[in-house]
Amino acid sequence: MRSGVACCLAGDIGATNTVLALVTAAGGVRQPILTRTFQSADYPSLEVILDEFLGGSSAVVQRATFGVAGPVIDQRVQITNRLWGVDARSVAAHLGGLPVHLLNDLEALGHSVPQLQAQDLVVLNAGQRDERGAIGIVAPGTGMGEGFLVWDGKGYRPCVSEGGHSDFAPNNEVELELLRYLMARFGHVSVERVCSGLGLPNIYAFLRDTGREIAPEWLEAELDAANDATPVIVGAALSDARACSIAKRTLDIFVDVLAAEAGSFAVRLLATGGIYFGGGIPPRILVLLREPRFMSVFLAKGRLRSVLDAVPVFVINNSGAGLLGASHHVLLGD
Known part of the structure; x- marks a missing residue:
């Protein structure tokens, strides 16, 4: 990865797996510069997963969107069939104050349909x-x-x-x-x-x-x-x-x-x-x-x-x- 490359953080967070990617406007949705899959049950929170994913990276993340398995209410969600939840404000603070948006996992899948x-x-x-x-x-x-x-x-x-x-x-x-x-x-x-x-x-x-x-x-x-x-x-x-x-x-x-x-x-x-x-x-x-x-x-x-x-x-x-x-x-x- 090039030093200090500006990018966006995307994630698909489910009860079984959490998949994260760093994407750029130049590469588009199909050419992430980094992607990794985590077993959700092995971690106590999304923040801990993010620390592992971004640890040692020189990427400059500008904003983030996460599709999450469960109803998103006031940018918070308790992941269906998983003990831990996600709060966009908490994640934003953890990432240094950058904009963070949560989507219901089906809403995220919906965004993919016109791209298929x-x-x-x-x-x-x-x-x-x-x-x-x-x-x-x-x-x-x-x-x-x-x-x-x-x-x-x-x-x-x-x-x-x-x-x-x-x-x-x-x-x-x-x-x-x-x-x-x-x-x-x-x-x-x-x-x-x-x-x-x-x-x-x-x-x-x-x-x-x-x-x-x-x-x-x-x-x-x-x-x-x-x-x-x-x-x-x-x-x-x-x-x-x-x-x-x-x-x-x-x-x-x-x-x-x-x-x-x-x-x-x-x-x-x-x-x-x-x-x-x-x-x-x-x-x-x-x-x-x-x-x-x-x-x-x-x-x-x-x-x-x-x-x-x-x-x-x-x-x-x-x-x-x-x-x-x-x-x-x-x-x-x-």
Whole structure:
């Protein structure tokens, strides 16, 4: 890195990972001069992560934008599914008083959507895109994020949402029983309780505990030894080496719920500009999302089926999209 180079600091802060980058106007959002990923659970605060990232650097940081997993209120956020939070004023003071802005992680992802290129996307439904139509983002990762973009006359403006915490709406008898099972455990059952990294183990437990499926001993042993059950279940479901009915059915229910929720979100928004799937899970289960059943469930909205049939549907297949959006925001200087 050149000595004293002026740059901006961007970050994508999640319950699992925190990714930071230094970007310049000359290099743009796709050519950071420095980037690094940290395990969020290994640090007590963002400030400590920043000290490690910037330690020894001669870069002159002018301003910072962070996309954060959770609702941003008065430039403060308690990271969903993580014990520590972020306060823009505290971070600004820690960085010597430079301007710091917090974005909801889905708002940051929204800033990335107009910057995405063909190689960043997998097309599930080509549709007929309205160049100024509303755009929806559905992002199952550790939690379930939902956001949207609207055209303001000059460009697309990302908008925040906590739609992942809205009610789970079952669409068949098994999902109704799943709802009853989860209501007994949690009371309120959100979409996130089912359709997220946190939700997949809930579906698995429902199938096992109600006797609908038998959990093999080898899988139970792997789950007991794992810090995170979701990769184990997904891996077992997609494995060709050994059949695992309960894992496959768990993932099938997850995919149906994801398709139905995304279709409902598209109806609510009239998302003629497209639906984009973000988050960590969709790229890992592309083989299932590409199957005809996924779009069939997505489109199953009765009289509005023909409207949804024209909605383009994409999977964002760029793990750095959230950082891309935060970088775009900070370089704009908004």
